[in-house]
Amino acid sequence: MDTLVLLFNLSLRNIVRYRRRNFFLFAAIAVAVGGTTLSNALIRGWQVDMLETAVSALTGHIKLQAPGFADDPGLDKAFAADPDIQLGGSVALAGVALRINLPAVISSERETRGVALVGINPAQEGISFYRDFVFEGQALTGSADGRLVIGKALAETLQTRVGRRVVVIVEDADGKSRERGYRIAGVFDAPIQWPEELLVFTGLQAMQQSLANSRLPTPVTEVSLVLQEEENRQLVQRELASKHPELVVTDWRQMSPQIAEIVDIVDATMAIWFVMIMGALTFGLVNTLIAAVMQRTQELGMLRALGMSDRLLLTQVVLESVGIMVVGVVFGLVLGVAMVFGLGDGIDLSSFSESVEAFGMSTLLRPVLNLEDLFLFGGLSVLLGLLASYFPARRALKISPLMAMNR
Amino acid sequence: MTEFAENAKATAPVVECRGVQRIYQQDSVPVYALRGADLTIHAGEFVSLAGPSGSGKSTLLNVIGGLDAFDAGSVSVGGVDLAALTPAQLAQTRLHNVGFVFQAYNLIxxxxxxxxxxxxxxxQGVASQERRSRAEQALHSLGLAELGDRRPGELSGGQQQRVAIARAIVTEPVLLLADEPTANLDSKTTSELLAVLRDLNQQQGMTIVTATHDPIVMEYTSRQVTMLDGEIRQDGGVAA
Amino acid sequence: MIRLAWRNLQRNKARTWLTAGGIGFAVLLVSFAMSLQSGSYEIMIDSATRYFTGHGQVSTDAYIKQPRFARTIANAESLQAALEAIDGLTVFPRVQAFGVVSKGEKSLGGMILGVDFAAERQQLDVYNNVIAGQIPAALDQALIGAAMARNIGAALGDEIVVLGSGKQGSVAAAVFIVAGIVETGQVELDRSLIFAPFASVADAFYLADEAHMLVLMLNDLSRLDEIVAKVEAQLPEPLGVQTWQQLMPLIEQSIELDKAGGYLFFSLLLILVTFAVVNTFVMVLFERTREFGLFMALGMRPWQVIGQVQFEALLLSLLGVLLGLGLAYPLLAYLTSVGIPLDQVGGEEVSRQMQMGSMSRIYPKATWPSMTTAPLVLIVGTQLAALISTVRVQGIRPVSALRAE
Structure with a gap:
């Protein structure tokens, strides 16, 4: 133990002593680690944003629907729901929303479009993108509000505006088409485009009153849940599935498979990125480490002449490699974190708005620093230093104690 | 020769070389560095190995120190047959039995x-307290008590070499090997350093072998061995 | 000079090979990734445009601004004929109307697309996704989205009614028999699309020799600019051309976004390799201070020493570049002929989302930029690296250098 402390001390001093020689190696490691940190933060930010956007698109982490509704949405596949959903254990809910979500046809005096008519309780929609809508005119006042709010893009297409009337055709609980006139209370501007074109909202209670039949006075077609911790979703999904065997419980990964796939690909991308950068770095690292051994051939030869064992000699070389890596990694992490903070509120991607939205993210890319990532990549880098020390260590073992006799 | 050394001669020799050969392959041509050297060194001797470059004096010193292998003959140090040892055991022997002083000081x-x-x-695994006091003592005995905190770069050549000697003797080896210890020093420092070595030999009975081509060194040693072409030519003023 | 530089490089083989290896690795990675990128862009554009949208579309300027039913192209037939005369261009007309689609009691909002089935099926991939029945051959037949078929409960051979508003606001109605069901992979399209013969839809919605758009398909997409210029020359006043870049900004922007990410990666890689190379030369200088001092003591000027190291640097980077390209080229040549299967990499859902129909394999494409960028950057970088680390020889004083350890 004592010896280890000494060797550690020795390595540290050697690193400091050759700091000039090692400067550019440190710089290379720092660029690698810092760059990886930055890009990872951006990619993570993208991932988080994508997930948030996906979840806020009326899906939630978990959704309960009647069997067959997803394929053939209709009020005949509605159910009565107790808004007071209880979850066992310590799983915390961020929110629950009950909705009726039906395909509908909306017509102004000029144009006709297919949309989804969504009956909501505005008070519950803090978990969806409804909370981010900016209204011209009025928002829905509550669940009993029988007026309509439509998207800006749809309003333009229909050539209508706040205060005008539109006709909406939906099927009621008995499968009959119901045509009903609505007054447009407000026109909303959504952070992403498609809800503006495809969604129109009205009060849930008002919608229930106009469409329900005697069999089911307060129908809903979906219950959407957002959890405090996304990781709990499978637990909750299982629990709800056993509690409500008559319903289908799906999580966001099933509802938005593209997003789930991207989220997974992103993880792989980060790993590939890291491996490639570190692979390139290894060449420089091994190079310098070998030089560090070669340059001290005489010193290491002396240590062997004095009778230092192979094991200790190796330990010293390995410690020094790891030490160099640690110094570089620390610089790199500081650099990376500084760059992330330098970005501040994020990168404005509005010039890529359409593709950005297609990928399900908002136009502001906020980097997300994940402590686990930092530790993981920092740790892996140091591990790389450990592996890279194999080559200089092999060199060091070849040094004969006779080298001490030079000059 | 001192009385002490005379007495020690009666006991087993510290170094015993018999017919040592060392052959290097240079571009597949064998080069004889040692062609059958015989040398016995008893405790308390201060031996100089002299001879021109290529005479084999350094090779012999390296063989005795267990740094270099040999191809024929036998070498024992402190009664241990070096040929029988594994590299790890050789390292242990060097660590515990032999002290080295190098031409280039070789301080860390x-x-x-x-x-x-x-x-x-x-x-060696000596506990820290004992380590501290022994190191202090060794430095003190070489007049370096004041300079303990300096790094090698902040010391003169003579001072560095004295630190190297302190390092070599602090383990209380049976044998101190010095390869051209004064080659990088001026004549005044050389004399001072040789005096240090002589004192070590005479006062503490340290057995010392030094390879040198500096005639001044021989003035301080108790026995002068001269080598030529890989063989002992002259031992203690008598042609071998 | 070459020999001296080569000998010097051989003095420390491990270092030479490691440095060259680092350069080679970076060249390999960057060349490969850039080739892969350009290959994937091409196939992305191709499969996206060939799916449904076409390489370009002609419509009225007003329709481009805001697609409304009344904003049609007049004299569509003669215009189509005129444009088809352009070499390497195929043109087909479409009308697009919104209406209510019903079967019995069930009805849904839908988009009715009047198309020339015979022409379109030869050019577009969407028609490869008919999962039941076939592409309509008669005027009263239609092809409908799979989700729509499910939702209104329509099966093959069933009659469906389309109601909408025609050109002057008059009620338009048509009856079709479901001849086929198509699954595009895009939920919204599957839920709302009805393909019907151009003539029937035009008729039902009271259009006379009118179309909403003329879809342009090129034999060779690289001639896009040239052909678009010819098309524009033929167009009367209120008409304009949109190319796929405007029609599918998503694809264009995805490419830009991907390129931006790629540049970040490439520059990171190249910078760090350059730093590693600088490091190598710093070490070279440390080791050879004594030697350079000797040279200068013999009367060599500092710039001659620098020149010599520059030469070594050039040799070193060339070695690395050769190594990298030597590995990258055969790899790319192989993959260009075989392709990289996409389904094994995952991303099916993604490519579907991106309207990229049948994109099952990526073929990397080695282009001049993709193969020369990394080599050039690294050769220049290596020279600079050598320069940065050797300018210090000017400060070497021969005497002290000779004494340096």
Whole structure:
């Protein structure tokens, strides 16, 4: 133990002593680690944003629907729901929303479009993108509000505006088409485009009153849940599935498979990125480490002449490699974190708005620093230093104690 | 020859070389560095190995120190047959039985003088308190008590070599080997350093073997061995 | 000079090979990734445009601004004929109307697309996704989205009614028999699309020799600019051309976004390799201070020493570049002929989302930029690296250098 402390001390001093020689190696490691940190933060930010956007698109982490509704949405596949959903254990809910979500046809005096008519309780929609809508005119006042709010893009297409009337055709609980006139209370501007074109909202209670039949006075077609911790979703999904065997419980990964796939690909991308950068770095690292051994051939030869064992000699070389890596990694992490903070509120991607939205993210890319990532990549880098020390260590073992006799 | 050395001669020799051969392959042509050297050194002797470059004096010193292998003959140090040892055992022998002083000092540049001396004790696994006091004592005996905190780069050549001697003797080896210890020093420092070695030999009975081509060195040694072409030519003023 | 530089490089083989290896690795990675990128862009554009949208579309300027039913192209037939005369261009007309689609009691909002089935099926991939029945051959037949078929409960051979508003606001109605069901992979399209013969839809919605758009398909997409210029020359006043870049900004922007990410990666890689190379030369200088001092003591000027190291640097980077390209080229040549299967990499859902129909394999494409960028950057970088680390020889004083350890 004592010896280890000494060797550690020795390595540290050697690193400091050759700091000039090692400067550019440190710089290379720092660029690698810092760059990886930055890009990872951006990619993570993208991932988080994508997930948030996906979840806020009326899906939630978990959704309960009647069997067959997803394929053939209709009020005949509605159910009565107790808004007071209880979850066992310590799983915390961020929110629950009950909705009726039906395909509908909306017509102004000029144009006709297919949309989804969504009956909501505005008070519950803090978990969806409804909370981010900016209204011209009025928002829905509550669940009993029988007026309509439509998207800006749809309003333009229909050539209508706040205060005008539109006709909406939906099927009621008995499968009959119901045509009903609505007054447009407000026109909303959504952070992403498609809800503006495809969604129109009205009060849930008002919608229930106009469409329900005697069999089911307060129908809903979906219950959407957002959890405090996304990781709990499978637990909750299982629990709800056993509690409500008559319903289908799906999580966001099933509802938005593209997003789930991207989220997974992103993880792989980060790993590939890291491996490639570190692979390139290894060449420089091994190079310098070998030089560090070669340059001290005489010193290491002396240590062997004095009778230092192979094991200790190796330990010293390995410690020094790891030490160099640690110094570089620390610089790199500081650099990376500084760059992330330098970005501040994020990168404005509005010039890529359409593709950005297609990928399900908002136009502001906020980097997300994940402590686990930092530790993981920092740790892996140091591990790389450990592996890279194999080559200089092999060199060091070849040094004969006779080298001490030079000059 | 001192009385002490005379007495020691009666006991087993510290170094015993019999017919040692060392052959290097240079571009597949064998080069004889040692062609059958015989040398016996008893405790308390201060031996100089002299001879021109290529005479084999350094090779012989390296063989005795267990740094270099030999191809024929036998070498024993402190009664141990070196040929029978594995490299790891050789390293242990060097660590515990032999002290080295090199021409290029070979101090660890990043450690202070005291740390350099302590370092070898640490390799031996000596406890820290004992280490401290032994290192202090060794430095003190070489007149370096004041300089313990300096790094090698902050010391003169003579001072560095004295630190190297302190490092070599702090383990209390049976044998001290010095390869051209004065080659990098001026004549005044050389004399001072040789006096240090002589004192070590005479006062503490340290057995010392030094390879040199500096005639001044021989003035300080108790026995002068001269080598030529890989053989002992002259031993103690008598042609071998 | 070459020999001296080569000998010097051989003095420390491990270092030479490691440095060259680092350069080679970076060249390999960057060349490969850039080739892969350009290959994937091409196939992305191709499969996206060939799916449904076409390489370009002609419509009225007003329709481009805001697609409304009344904003049609007049004299569509003669215009189509005129444009088809352009070499390497195929043109087909479409009308697009919104209406209510019903079967019995069930009805849904839908988009009715009047198309020339015979022409379109030869050019577009969407028609490869008919999962039941076939592409309509008669005027009263239609092809409908799979989700729509499910939702209104329509099966093959069933009659469906389309109601909408025609050109002057008059009620338009048509009856079709479901001849086929198509699954595009895009939920919204599957839920709302009805393909019907151009003539029937035009008729039902009271259009006379009118179309909403003329879809342009090129034999060779690289001639896009040239052909678009010819098309524009033929167009009367209120008409304009949109190319796929405007029609599918998503694809264009995805490419830009991907390129931006790629540049970040490439520059990171190249910078760090350059730093590693600088490091190598710093070490070279440390080791050879004594030697350079000797040279200068013999009367060599500092710039001659620098020149010599520059030469070594050039040799070193060339070695690395050769190594990298030597590995990258055969790899790319192989993959260009075989392709990289996409389904094994995952991303099916993604490519579907991106309207990229049948994109099952990526073929990397080695282009001049993709193969020369990394080599050039690294050769220049290596020279600079050598320069940065050797300018210090000017400060070497021969005497002290000779004494340096």
């Amino acid at each position: 540049p990043v450690l202070s003088a005291r740390e350099n001396v302590e370092f070898i004790l640490q390799l």
